[in-house]
Amino acid sequence: MEAKPTNFIREIIDADVASGKHKEIVTRFPPEPNGYLHIGHAKSICINFGIARDYGGRCHLRMDDTNPTKEEREYIESIQTDVRWLGFDWGPHEYYASDYYQQIYEHAVGLVREGKAFVCHLNADQMREYRGTLTEPGKQSPYRERSVEENLDLFARMKNGEFSDGHCVLRAKIDMTSPNMNMRDPVIFRILRASHPRTGDAWCVYPMYDFAHPLSDAFEGVTHSICTLEFEDHRPLYDWVVRECRPVGGTPRQIEFARLNLSYTVMSKRKLLRLVKDGLVSGWDDPRMPTIQGMRRRGYPPTALRAFADRVGVAKRESTVDLALLEYCVREDLNKTAPRVMAVLNPLKVVITNYPAGETEQLEAVNNPEDPAAGKRQVPFSREIFIEREDFMENPPPKFFRLAPGREVRLRYAYFIKCAEAIKNAAGEVTELRCTYDPATRGGDAPDGRKVKATLHWVDAGCSLAAEVRLYDKLFTRENPEAGPEGTDFSANLNPDSLKVLSDCRVEPHLAAAQPESRWQFERLGYFCVDNDSAPGKLVFNRTVTLKDEWAKIQKRGA
RNA sequence: UGGGAGAUCGUCCAAUGGCAGGACAGCAGACUCUGGAUCUGCUUAUCUAGGUUCGAAUCCUAGUCUCCCAGCCA
Numbered sequence: 001m002e003a004k005p006t007n008f009i010r011e012i013i014d015a016d017v018a019s020g021k022h023k024e025i026v027t028r029f030p031p032e033p034n035g036y037l038h039i040g041h042a043k044s045i046c047i048n049f050g051i052a053r054d055y056g057g058r059c060h061l062r063m064d065d066t067n068p069t070k071e072e073r074e075y076i077e078s079i080q081t082d083v084r085w086l087g088f089d090w091g092p093h094e095y096y097a098s099d100y101y102q103q104i105y106e107h108a109v110g111l112v113r114e115g116k117a118f119v120c121h122l123n124a125d126q127m128r129e130y131r132g133t134l135t136e137p138g139k140q141s142p143y144r145e146r147s148v149e150e151n152l153d154l155f156a157r158m159k160n161g162e163f164s165d166g167h168c169v170l171r172a173k174i175d176m177t178s179p180n181m182n183m184r185d186p187v188i189f190r191i192l193r194a195s196h197p198r199t200g201d202a203w204c205v206y207p208m209y210d211f212a213h214p215l216s217d218a219f220e221g222v223t224h225s226i227c228t229l230e231f232e233d234h235r236p237l238y239d240w241v242v243r244e245c246r247p248v249g250g251t252p253r254q255i256e257f258a259r260l261n262l263s264y265t266v267m268s269k270r271k272l273l274r275l276v277k278d279g280l281v282s283g284w285d286d287p288r289m290p291t292i293q294g295m296r297r298r299g300y301p302p303t304a305l306r307a308f309a310d311r312v313g314v315a316k317r318e319s320t321v322d323l324a325l326l327e328y329c330v331r332e333d334l335n336k337t338a339p340r341v342m343a344v345l346n347p348l349k350v351v352i353t354n355y356p357a358g359e360t361e362q363l364e365a366v367n368n369p370e371d372p373a374a375g376k377r378q379v380p381f382s383r384e385i386f387i388e389r390e391d392f393m394e395n396p397p398p399k400f401f402r403l404a405p406g407r408e409v410r411l412r413y414a415y416f417i418k419c420a421e422a423i424k425n426a427a428g429e430v431t432e433l434r435c436t437y438d439p440a441t442r443g444g445d446a447p448d449g450r451k452v453k454a455t456l457h458w459v460d461a462g463c464s465l466a467a468e469v470r471l472y473d474k475l476f477t478r479e480n481p482e483a484g485p486e487g488t489d490f491s492a493n494l495n496p497d498s499l500k501v502l503s504d505c506r507v508e509p510h511l512a513a514a515q516p517e518s519r520w521q522f523e524r525l526g527y528f529c530v531d532n533d534s535a536p537g538k539l540v541f542n543r544t545v546t547l548k549d550e551w552a553k554i555q556k557r558g559a
Numbered sequence: 560u561g562g563g564a565g566a567u568c569g570u571c572c573a574a575u576g577g578c579a580g581g582a583c584a585g586c587a588g589a590c591u592c593u594g595g596a597u598c599u600g601c602u603u604a605u606c607u608a609g610g611u612u613c614g615a616a617u618c619c620u621a622g623u624c625u626c627c628c629a630g631c632c633a
Binding site for chain 1: 560561562563564565566569570571572573575582583584591592593594595596597625626627628629630631632633
């Protein structure tokens, strides 16, 4: 159950609904198709689609594709895949800013006609000079007072491809002395002889974001255009464009909220790109990446991501959410949904000396104690099994409850066993345990009522399957990867232990046909999902997140 | 030293002049065939200084700190 959130944006919408300002609430998620979506986008997607859902309105998926030099088809598809995977449906409302090029162009012509835009021949350096600084006003372009006719002609020639890239631009005529830099006659169209992923070579002028975005919103009847804080300064320009162009559709209102930051990771496209390009991770879908594809491959369920988005809330204060909250949401979800199974990551052989050789029996195990409907399964048991190496200590410290010489523990769903002897190799390492079992404890309960302090997971030596398990941890060692010593950047804070590959793991036979992306709890270890690299006979699992681990905490305290 | 925005437990979000509350994290305990889950309890916060008011996180004044803006990126 996802509790219905409330926040300042919804309060604005509530007021707009109450006043009758809008009949229907329309939002939009407007990614630029120049990279992969990450958890920050997921927050925005949940806000926009969530509002549409809760207010009985609609949310458009609009590609903000106004810069052909940076955008690619590949990204459009990955964005759609990710939004769908997150569980949202834009129905027929799939739009592209590029579909509006003609209308946007016409509105620019309209501005020119009304003397509110002009063609400027200042080059980039000159324009920067004329723009002034944060504390000094800018100067008017010498081209600012050209006649409407000349501007019309020049803009038409820009569009017709008569000029080279950067030869001139179309600027809105607003106010060079404005303290808001965005209002100092901003460029609204530039010449770009680049092939566009959708319009090909049909255009050689492309609108700037500040011009295309408000118009696109208006065309689509978007009522609330929700974006991040850095666009706050653009709002006066957004409103100017809508006011001056009077587009058919409606008058959208821009509202800004604080983007999501997550501890122990980086979120900007630039830095994510560097991780990929420098080979610091295996790709955009590396399970350590905060990308939606990375989290998907890691095994985070979409329902958990949505719950997370609800829990972090929406506000204007910039903040960094603790990764622990995300992990909590993932565990909360998987605890209810992931079937339990037994797997041994670091196998230690155990021979049960009083168990008949050559015999195998089937024991009944519960698939999910949180979900009776998940049913039960059989797990094979015989004289030789594997347990987790960590579950045995020859000289156990006080709070270690697991197996030790002379100690009795329970094998989950099986029997009580008692350790008789630890066999070591020449190096003094324990290579095998000799134990005895109590046949009366079959299933895991002692008829005489005696208790054990620990229950261990295990797999049958003969029937279990080999598997590779990839243990993932935080990508960075610092909460804020940027906050390293002087002269270093985030790459200096990469966690060298963020990935450990274990190639000699054993899992119970129930997992033989486990499908890629299926999620499981390995009892006592954590949640794992089948990686896409997995194949029958060559199982590969990714650790999604560990279980909460009291023993690890005790150990850490002692250390 | 221009303009815009924001400051509440360790973290995130609420309280819209009337007992500062929730979640995560942390700590302690209960329970447990997962040292999981569940349950119980506890610790911890209004940026500062003035003012208005019976009463201020909220209103006013002055300050402090943080973030954003000088792309023909979005």
